[in-house]
Amino acid sequence: MNALLNPTSSATGLPVRGHLINGQHVTDAVRLQDVWNPSTGAVGGRVAIAGKATVEAAIAAAEAAFPAWRATPPAKRARVMFRFRELLEENSDRICELIGREHGKIAHDAAGELQRGIENVEFACAAPQLLKSEYARNVGPGIDSWSEFQPLGVVAGITPFNFPAMVPLWMFPLALVCGNTFVLKPSERDPGATLLVAELLQQAGLPDGVFNLVNGDKEAVDTLLTDVRVQAVSFVGSTPIAEYVYATATAHGKRCQALGGAKNHAIVMPDADLDNAVSSLIGAAFGSSGERCMALSVAVAVGDETADKLIAGLTRAMQGLKVGAFDNSKNDFGPVITAQHRDKVVGFIDSAEKQGAQIVVDGRRPQVEGHPDGFYVGGTLIDHVGAQMDSYRNEIFGPVLQVLRVKTMQEAMDLIDAHEYGNGTCIYTRDGEAARYFSDHIKVGMVGINVPLPVPVAYHSFGGWKRSLFGDLSAYGPDGVRFYTRRKTITQRWPSAGVREGVQFSMPTFG
Numbered sequence: 001m002n003a004l005l006n007p008t009s010s011a012t013g014l015p016v017r018g019h020l021i022n023g024q025h026v027t028d029a030v031r032l033q034d035v036w037n038p039s040t041g042a043v044g045g046r047v048a049i050a051g052k053a054t055v056e057a058a059i060a061a062a063e064a065a066f067p068a069w070r071a072t073p074p075a076k077r078a079r080v081m082f083r084f085r086e087l088l089e090e091n092s093d094r095i096c097e098l099i100g101r102e103h104g105k106i107a108h109d110a111a112g113e114l115q116r117g118i119e120n121v122e123f124a125c126a127a128p129q130l131l132k133s134e135y136a137r138n139v140g141p142g143i144d145s146w147s148e149f150q151p152l153g154v155v156a157g158i159t160p161f162n163f164p165a166m167v168p169l170w171m172f173p174l175a176l177v178c179g180n181t182f183v184l185k186p187s188e189r190d191p192g193a194t195l196l197v198a199e200l201l202q203q204a205g206l207p208d209g210v211f212n213l214v215n216g217d218k219e220a221v222d223t224l225l226t227d228v229r230v231q232a233v234s235f236v237g238s239t240p241i242a243e244y245v246y247a248t249a250t251a252h253g254k255r256c257q258a259l260g261g262a263k264n265h266a267i268v269m270p271d272a273d274l275d276n277a278v279s280s281l282i283g284a285a286f287g288s289s290g291e292r293c294m295a296l297s298v299a300v301a302v303g304d305e306t307a308d309k310l311i312a313g314l315t316r317a318m319q320g321l322k323v324g325a326f327d328n329s330k331n332d333f334g335p336v337i338t339a340q341h342r343d344k345v346v347g348f349i350d351s352a353e354k355q356g357a358q359i360v361v362d363g364r365r366p367q368v369e370g371h372p373d374g375f376y377v378g379g380t381l382i383d384h385v386g387a388q389m390d391s392y393r394n395e396i397f398g399p400v401l402q403v404l405r406v407k408t409m410q411e412a413m414d415l416i417d418a419h420e421y422g423n424g425t426c427i428y429t430r431d432g433e434a435a436r437y438f439s440d441h442i443k444v445g446m447v448g449i450n451v452p453l454p455v456p457v458a459y460h461s462f463g464g465w466k467r468s469l470f471g472d473l474s475a476y477g478p479d480g481v482r483f484y485t486r487r488k489t490i491t492q493r494w495p496s497a498g499v500r501e502g503v504q505f506s507m508p509t510f511g
């Protein structure tokens with residue numbers, strides 16, 4: 001079972017994470033790159049960075065596997081997913097251990113990530129139903145018409161570090177059951193869990209070449225974006241790269257959906273149940289060290305009285321927050337992904353302070369016993385943040401909650417609408433009319449009402465607005481089915497023997 005994960009050891013004896021191409025493990029690399037254990041700050045393994053030729057080999061394998069996989073009945077494709085789902089459940093501890101070791105997520109958080117990924121596999125199991133065509137009989141005399149949804153061919157997926165199991169599972173199970181073949185380029189920063197998931201997919205009985213995985217960086221991505229054999233690209237990552245991926249892929253004639261970064265605001269209304277709002281804000285701001293694209297990183301308090309109570313409640317609740325190593329389940333959240341990222345997060349806190357905000361709880365130098373070199377940032381609360389501050393305008397992607405104070409709900413909504421990102425948002429209120437107005441008018445793709453992380457379940461679709469999503473279709477769910485298929489509409493007539501059809505020059509109306 002470990003054959004794919006630890007195929008070779010470098011001179012240091014560390015595992016090398018390679019590629020999975022045509023059912024075989026390959027470690028071709030233009031270079032090896034360190035994979036860190038963020039909890040200890042030590043190098044825990046290495047990843048093979050693929051050059052162009054290796055990526056092209058993966059594309060070739062996917063292209064060769066396409067005709068037979070396309071012809072495989074959807075029910076048979078789905079059966080692979082049923083087995084895959086069981087294997088994911090059986091191996092969940094191993095997957096979560098790898099997520100923890102390379103990403104830093106605490107086991108309970110990694111288990112939640114995996115569960116959300118498995119739900120996407122369950123959705124993909126419904127392929128025969130999802131792919132049923134639209135049929136209309138007698139659109140004209142003796143004429144029937146239907147639309148069917150055909151696979152695209154080779155599809156590529158490019159994924160971020162923060163959900164090494166879940167985000168790939170948003171993509172390839174659905175793409176595969178729709179009849180496509182796939183090349184995945186996961187994050188090079190925590191490749192272990194993704195590689196194990198890929199290995200389990202092979203074990204589930206997927207034919208060789210239908211799914212391929214290459215580890216790599218910009219060179220690998222650029223090869224996928226420009227190769228004429230790749231028909232479509234699903235991307236999830238930061239906004240500058242999402243924009244680049246979308247522009248490059250579409251310029252090369254590909255269908256593309258590119259999900260980007262976020263700055264998710266919660267409005268706290270004067271009538272909110274503050275105790276519940278505080279608990280759920282704490283979880284949504286600091287869970288996974290704030291390294292979620294749906295993390296609530298900004299609270300907008302309506303009225304100074306609300307703000308004062310909110311700050312008092314948050315400050316009290318944060319005294320018990322525990323940051324620490326991934327392998328202690330008593331910790332609330334773990335380290336951030338790299339030392340550079342820790343410095344970037346701390347830099348944003350410094351800049352907020354310099355620009356006049358008030359650091360209420362300061363997590364810049366947390367003491368984590370036994371792990372002095374881990375990449376830790378403690379939970380940080382900042383009050384009196386202004387809309388022009390760098391820490392507000394940019395995605396921090398760390399355990400930092402910023403509070404802005406406004407006088408009215410409309411002012412809070414204007415702030416959210418003016419922000420470049422539009423991924424998720426939430427309102428805390430007991431007023432149904434206010435909540436309804438908010439969800440109706442706010443310019444954000446995913447809205448929570450007293451729900452801090454409104455991540456849609458697998459049978460809805462996930463996608464932000466504004467610069468949080470480039471493309472027309474969201475990820476997974478019904479939009480995923482549309483993204484991974486191409487509509488074809490067929491109109492048929494079988495004239496009765498002996499019936500002569502006259503020439504018709506006018507536009508046929510079938511009427």
Ligand code: NAD
Nearest residue numbers: 159160161186187217218221237238241259260261262293
């Ligand atoms: P990232 O943009 O740095 O990397 C994402 C992918 O792009 C990786 O596979 C990486 O190898 C590749 N990449 C990086 N630089 C590239 C370049 N110059 N050219 C081509 N490819 C490149 O993102 P990350 O740091 O891994 O992930 C965190 C970001 O992802 C955050 O901004 C977060 O909000 C976002 N995210 C968004 C969603 C969403 O659904 N909207 C979900 C998860 C994460």
